[in-house]
Each structure stands twice: as structure tokens, then as C-alpha cells.
Amino acid sequence: MAVDYTVIVLYLAGMLAMGWWGMRRARSKAEFLVAGRRLGPWMYSGTMAAIVLGGASTIGGVGLGYTHGLSGAWMVFTIGLGLLALSVFFSARIARLRVYTVSEMLDLRYGGRAGVLSGVVMWGYTLMLAVTSTIAYATIFDVLFDVHRTLAIVIGGSIVVAYSTLGGMWSITLTDMVQFVVKTIGVLLLLLPIAVVKAGGFGAMRDELPGDYFEPLGIGGETIVTYVLIYTFGMLIGQDIWQRVFTARSDRVARWGGTVAGTYCLVYALAGAVIGTAAKVMYPNLPSADSAFATIVKDELPVGVRGLVLAAALAAVMSTSSGALIACATVANNDIWARLRGATAGAAGASGTSEADPHDEVRGNRAFILVMGVAVIGVSIAIDDVVQALTVAYNLLVAGLLVPILGGLLWRRGTGTGALAAVVAGGASVIGLMGHYGILATEPIYYGLLASLVVYVVGSLVTRPTDPVTLAAWRERVAGREAEAEVPVTA
Secondary structure, eight states: OHHHHHHHHHHHHHHHHHHHHHHHHOOSHHHHHHGGGOBOHHHHHHHHHHHHSOHIIIIIHHHHHHHHGGGGGHHHHHHHHHHHHIIIIIHHHHHHHOOSSHHHHHHHHHTSSSHHHHHHHHHHHHHHHHHHHHHHHHHHHHHHHOOOHHHHHHHHHHHHHHHHHHHHHHHHHHHHHHHHHHHIIIIIIIIHHHHHHHTTHHHHHHHHSOGGGGOTTTTOHHHHHHHIIIIIHHHHHOHHHHHHHTTBSSHHHHHHHHHHHHHHHHHHHHHHHHHHHHHHHHOTTOSOGGGHHHHHHHHHSOTTHHHHHHHHHHHHHHHHHHHHHHHHHHIIIIIIIHHHTTOOOOOTTTTTTOSOOSSOHHHHHHHHHHHHHHHHHHHHHHOSOHHHHHHHHHHHHHHHHHHHHHHHHHOTTOOHHHHHHHHHHHHHHHHHHHHHHOTTOSHHHHHHHHHHHHHHHHHHHSSOOOOHHHHHHHHHHHTTSSOOOOOOOOO
16 A cells, blocks of 8 residues: 555645645735636636535445446536536626625625625535535545544645645645546546446446446436435535636636536546446445445555545545635635624625725635634534535525525516525525424425525515616626726636
């Protein structure tokens, strides 16, 4: 394992070096939080694919393939569909808004009526997303170094917190590009063909496994619908995803670069399912489906290649973890703390776009990443059932914010009162229904979304339309006619 350890250590050292280099570029709030809005198509596509394809997509995707066969691709497939929908239909206007958070978008659209509450919901979602990704280090470091769960979380989490705190989005962008390349080589070009060959080829896999392992809908229609509601819709509104859209240097880059990343996700989804199916042939009686990835890597790959593929797993976890961490810190600082101290109003004016605040915004955002990072590590050590925690976060996000956000983008008659009522109704409904049906049940997200939609429409229709001045400012911003000065393209 000495060669494999060397590969891993060099990879981790490279991540820290990228953080140090990114620190030299992050001189302003825009540079630190959204990489100066400078990313070209290649960097944008790579980093967007990196953040959405995390440990759940890699280790969990292989595990679903182990359990369900090719239809296990549906979870990651719906993530790709969500990214495609975001990129094709919404990314251009999102990029033109020139804001930093989803809540700032809601403030601009509704005149400052729904931003605070939506910020709290979004903060909870991004915090739990970061926690879930951080816990995944325990699985990978256990395979690598046979270390205790707590130590694995501290080591992996500290590295991510270090490079994210140093350079913000610039560091995360640079590390994500490396992680994207490592994942592509490790999972698609090495692990996928080796797993299929070791399993005897597709013919042998068909002979060894039941026929439903090769049925496209074998995982079940209800499960697929639930994946669409949670992951496809979650891709449309998550702060971690939107913050990457804000890094695009133009709306064209956001649209086409995101389309490329979404297509890559579809390929990655199928690859994970095929690897899991091959693992089922080789190891039919594993105690846990989630151990399929680590088992096939540890037992079937040659020295050196094994280290690279494990680095790919680390890359998948780190990209999602760092993206969720900076999103969590950005929301905590700009949407919650800034409002509590009364520094910003979040109205339809220049909220989120000024670089001339009297306090040091880079230093403040850097401090929030550090604080949130320590909190994420602490929660990751303490929490047991991450699946339930993440389910709660996604249910609250989708049920509470999907309708107000898409309504604001698509329906002119939507009002701030309707949006605020929809956040409350959707969030309260999904919490109450999870208590009744169970956290992992599908009914809460169905009924929560329905409640949010009904309340949003009725609340908007029975209240006065949004102020024409606010709507006019919104239209100007969406059209890109009222924005920050463009910065030189350097990436």
C-alpha cells in the first residue's frame, strides 16, 4: 500500500497548495465568494460537475447499483436532469442577477419580504449537506489507513476547511478542477472497465444476476418520482449550486457549461450503476451495499491504480463538502448575520453587489467559513443517522423554497406575502408530516409541496401585486442591464 499512500498524500498536499494559491487571488468579496464571476466554459463545467457528484453519487451510486442493478443509476441520473434543467431554463437569468445568495434573489424579486426566513432554511440545508459529505471521510480513511471514525472526520474535514478558508471560491474552484480530472480518470476510465472485465463481461453479468438487475425501472416508479422531487428540484434551488452559477463569466457560459456538466452527470450515473452491478457478481454477499465501492477497489485494482481511485473517492467527497461549506458560510454571513446586525437591507437595490462596505468583507467571510467548518466537523462527529438528517434538510429545502423561487422566476403576479406564506406552509407541513409518516417516507414531500403551491397562489392572488418599482428593478436586473461592472476575464 506504500505506493497508494504516496498517491493519496500527494493529492491531499496538492489540495492545500491550491488553497494557498487561491488566497493570493481572493482580494475582494466577489473574488472570495464567486471567483470574481470570471470562470470560462471549461473551468465552469468541471467545477459544476465536481460539486454535484459527491460521495453519495460515487459511493452511494455504486451501492445502489449493487442492490438494484442498472436502475440504481436513477438517483444520480435525477441529479443530472436537475442540473440540465437549471442550465437550460434558468441559469442565464440567475447569472445576470449578480447576487451572492438565493435569499438575495428573493429579496430582489419580492421587495425584501421572504429573504430572512429563506436564509434560515437554506442555511440548515447547506449545513447538513456539508455534514453528510464530511462523514463520508470516515469510510474512505478507514479503507486507506484503518483509523478511528472521529480521527478520519477531523483529518478530512480539516483539509477542506483549510483550503476553503484560505482562498474561498478561488481555492475551491482550483481544487474542484483537479478533483474533476481525478474522478474522471479514476472512476470512468479505470474502475469502470476493470470492474466489468473482472466480473467476466456483460454477458457473464447477465447470466449471474436476476433479470430485474437489467430493467431500467427496476428500482420502482415511486422511488424514481421521489428522486425527481428531491434531487432534480433540489438542483434548481440549492445555494451550493446557485453559487457556482454566479461564478460564470457570462450567461452563455452558465447555460452551455452547465449543460455539459449535466450530461457528464448522466454518464457518471450509469457508470456507478454498472460498477455496482459488477461488484454484485464478484461479491454477492457483502454486509452493506455501501461497502461495494471500497471492496472492489481494495481487492481488484492493482497498486497505484488503487490509490488513484481512492483519491477519486476523496475528490468526490471533498468537492461536495467544500461547495456546501462555502455556501453555508455565505448564507450565514450575508443572509442571517448581516441582517441581524443591520448592515444590509436586502431590498431591490444594490444588495449583495457592493464591494465598498466599511468592514473587511473578505476577512469576515473567511472567518465565517472557519467557524462553520468547525461546526460541521463537530456535528459530523456527534451525529449518527446522516440519511435522516439529509432527508430532513432536502425536504425542508424543496417544500419550503421551490415554489417561491420558481414562482418568482416564472409568475409575475407572485407576491412577497404569498412567498413568505409558502415558505412557512411548506416547511411546517413537511415537518408535521415527517412526524406522522416517518422521516424517510415519501408522503411529506408530496403534501408539503402541494401545500406550498396552494398557499403561494392563493396568498399572491388575495394580496396587492408587487410594487411596480420593485418589479421594474427586478426586470432590469434579470435582463442584465443593472449589474456590477464586468471584470477582466482571466480564467
